Amino acid sequence: MGLNIIVCAKQVPDTTEVKTDPVKNTLIRDGVPSILNPDDANALEEALRIKDEHPDSHITVVTMGPPQARHLLLECLAMGADQGVLVSDRALGGSDTWATSNALAAAVNKLGEYDLIFTGRQAIDGDTAQVGPQLAERLGLPQVTYVTEFKLEGREVTVKRALEDGYELIKLQLPCVLTAIKELNNPRHMTIPGIYDAVRSDIPVWGVEELKIDPDKVGLEASPTNIFRSFMPAPKSKGIILEYDTAEEAARILVEKLNDRNVIA
Numbered sequence: 001m002g003l004n005i006i007v008c009a010k011q012v013p014d015t016t017e018v019k020t021d022p023v024k025n026t027l028i029r030d031g032v033p034s035i036l037n038p039d040d041a042n043a044l045e046e047a048l049r050i051k052d053e054h055p056d057s058h059i060t061v062v063t064m065g066p067p068q069a070r071h072l073l074l075e076c077l078a079m080g081a082d083q084g085v086l087v088s089d090r091a092l093g094g095s096d097t098w099a100t101s102n103a104l105a106a107a108v109n110k111l112g113e114y115d116l117i118f119t120g121r122q123a124i125d126g127d128t129a130q131v132g133p134q135l136a137e138r139l140g141l142p143q144v145t146y147v148t149e150f151k152l153e154g155r156e157v158t159v160k161r162a163l164e165d166g167y168e169l170i171k172l173q174l175p176c177v178l179t180a181i182k183e184l185n186n187p188r189h190m191t192i193p194g195i196y197d198a199v200r201s202d203i204p205v206w207g208v209e210e211l212k213i214d215p216d217k218v219g220l221e222a223s224p225t226n227i228f229r230s231f232m233p234a235p236k237s238k239g240i241i242l243e244y245d246t247a248e249e250a251a252r253i254l255v256e257k258l259n260d261r262n263v264i265a
């Protein structure tokens with residue numbers, strides 16, 4: 001029994017190089033090294049493992065982003081995905097999570113038949129972990145986030161969900177949305193034959209027109225959340241190391257310093 005699986009994957013700046021546009025308060029993406037969002041690699045890997053078990057399954061990777069996000073799709077195809085779709089349009093620029101989930105839901109509906117949607121738990125740039133659950137909401141689907149284990153029996157899925165202080169086991173029926181975290185699996189690498197096929201594959205680009213989406217539902221202007229200011233926090237001042245002959249001496253000096261700084265009375 002093959003499944004139609006959709007994976008939502010985001011191209012993110014390689015975190016060591018984040019810069020923000022001081023006027024628009026959005027991230028500067030042009031020319032910044034980008035990577036496949038780590039949790040999305042786990043999402044794709046889990047889909048590929050289902051396909052290993054059920055070879056007649058089909059995996060489509062959907063990404064919303066600027067034209068250069070096409071590279072992410074080539075990477076996913078070279079890992080083993082069957083199809084990539086780039087959702088890209090200037091009108092989508094600056095979309096917050098609400099607007100992003102509207103655009104992704106429109107792309108999923110345009111793809112038609114699906115049994116399972118995987119997203120990552122969180123993108124390492126926006127860091128909101130909101131898009132997966134919002135997408136499920138838009139599509140009226142059950143969802144489980146923070147998935148660390150996945151089992152499929154017929155159309156029933158059993159997942160292990162990570163909590164802060166433990167796990168919960170959840171059973172649900174397909175179709176559903178699951179958000180992946182790194183504990184779920186170790187993503188495979190691209191293969192040479194995979195790269196060979198990927199660069200020859202046709203990747204459709206869908207904008208607002210192709211998605212037939214109301215422009216009031218996407219983009220910076222339509223986004224209820226506006227990033228007022230984004231900035232790199234000032235680097236913390238270097239700490240001081242108290243080195244004294246005895247612990248008592250060090251403790252006495254520490255108390256003095258904390259006192260001087262009114263940390264303790």
Ligand SMILES: Cc1cc2nc3c(=O)[nH]c(=O)nc-3n(C[C@H](O)[C@H](O)[C@H](O)COP(=O)(O)OP(=O)(O)OC[C@H]3O[C@@H](n4cnc5c(N)ncnc54)[C@H](O)[C@@H]3O)c2cc1C
Pocket residue numbers: 008009010011026027037039040043062063064065095096097098100104118119120121122123124125126127128129130131132225227230
């Ligand atoms: C520094 C910063 C702070 C931000 N703060 C907010 C905020 O507080 N509220 C807000 O609404 N927006 C915020 N945004 C905008 C937000 O990043 C975008 O809306 C983004 O498209 C989705 O949110 P996210 O990055 O938090 O993704 P998350 O919700 O963390 O992503 C979860 C998963 O959804 C999928 N996904 C997310 N984006 C895409 C995409 N473009 N294409 C395909 N799949 C995708 C991926 O599988 C991803 O792992 C912020 C952006 C930045 C750069």
